[in-house]
Amino acid sequence: AQSVTQPDIHITVSEGASLELRCNYSYGATPYLFWYVQSPGQGLQLLLKYFSGDTLVQGIKGFEAEFKRSQSSFNLRKPSVHWSDAAEYFCAVGAPQGGGNKLTFGTGTQLKVEL
Amino acid sequence: NAGVMQNPRHLVRRRGQEARLRCSPMKGHSHVYWYRQLPEEGLKFMVYLQKENIIDESGMPKERFSAEFPKEGPSILRIQQVVRGDSAAYFCASSQIGTTHEQYFGPGTRLTVT
Numbered sequence: 001a002q003s004v005t006q007p008d009i010h011i012t013v014s015e016g017a018s019l020e021l022r023c024n025y026s027y028g029a030t031p032y033l034f035w036y037v038q039s040p041g042q043g044l045q046l047l048l049k050y051f052s053g054d055t056l057v058q059g060i061k062g063f064e065a066e067f068k069r070s071q072s073s074f075n076l077r078k079p080s081v082h083w084s085d086a087a088e089y090f091c092a093v094g095a096p097q098g099g100g101n102k103l104t105f106g107t108g109t110q111l112k113v114e115l
Numbered sequence: 116n117a118g119v120m121q122n123p124r125h126l127v128r129r130r131g132q133e134a135r136l137r138c139s140p141m142k143g144h145s146h147v148y149w150y151r152q153l154p155e156e157g158l159k160f161m162v163y164l165q166k167e168n169i170i171d172e173s174g175m176p177k178e179r180f181s182a183e184f185p186k187e188g189p190s191i192l193r194i195q196q197v198v199r200g201d202s203a204a205y206f207c208a209s210s211q212i213g214t215t216h217e218q219y220f221g222p223g224t225r226l227t228v229t
Contacts (some may be wrong), residue, residue, distance in 0.1 A: 013225075028132075030217045033204050034216075036220070041225075042222060043119075043121075043220040043222040044206065044220040045208060045220075046217075046218075046219065046220075049217060065225075080137060090158070092158075094195055094216035098218075101148070101163050101170070101171065101216060102160035102163060102171065102174070103150075103208075103216065104160070105150075105157035105158040105161065107155075107156060107157045109124070
């Protein structure tokens with residue numbers, strides 16, 4: 001079964017600074033990978049996804065993520081953080097084979113942006 | 116194009132009552148998923164449905180929980196005889212045929228059991 005680890009529970013960055021949120025997965029083959037963002041009291045918004053092909057994927061709101069098979073990672077990055085990026089970020093994995101259609105989520109990283 | 120709709124957004128139930136949570140998928144989506152988010156945790160898969168069919172209920176508790184997605188109308192997640200441990204945010208997601216892993220989430224229903 002697939003699993004996801006987000007090692008950082010909380011991260012604080014200054015507005016304008018760069019951001020990297022870590023995500024490691026466990027799955028026997030190449031999974032489908034996703035990053036979602038959740039603002040307080042809201043649902044999850046899909047930021048970006050990786051299914052296959054180019055390992056650097058671009059998403060909405062200026063975010064990007066890179067799939068690194070050798071490290072089983074799919075880290076989320078943004079060159080310059082805005083105060084409105086403060087939210088909780090979830091990495092998720094789907095299994096193309098044998099895992100059904102469910103997504104498995106990490107426990108999330110809470111991002112705080114200092115002005 | 117409306118997104119995934121869930122109602123109610125907030126629901127308070129006393130222990131022993133029933134909770135009914137509704138989910139209308141995005142237009143053109145025929146697959147519905149329910150996830151539960153307990154405080155300080157990520158989302159956990161509960162059940163995956165297509166119209167009139169439960170495809171995967173491997174994440175559903177064995178008792179008190181049921182889900183349906185009828186031919187007409189929204190998907191319903193039903194929790195009978197609620198207990199305090201059922202207090203959580205319940206999210207519905209939907210997807211299209213052929214892109215079932217690309218799931219779009221609703222705003223959630225926050226259930227509080229008193």
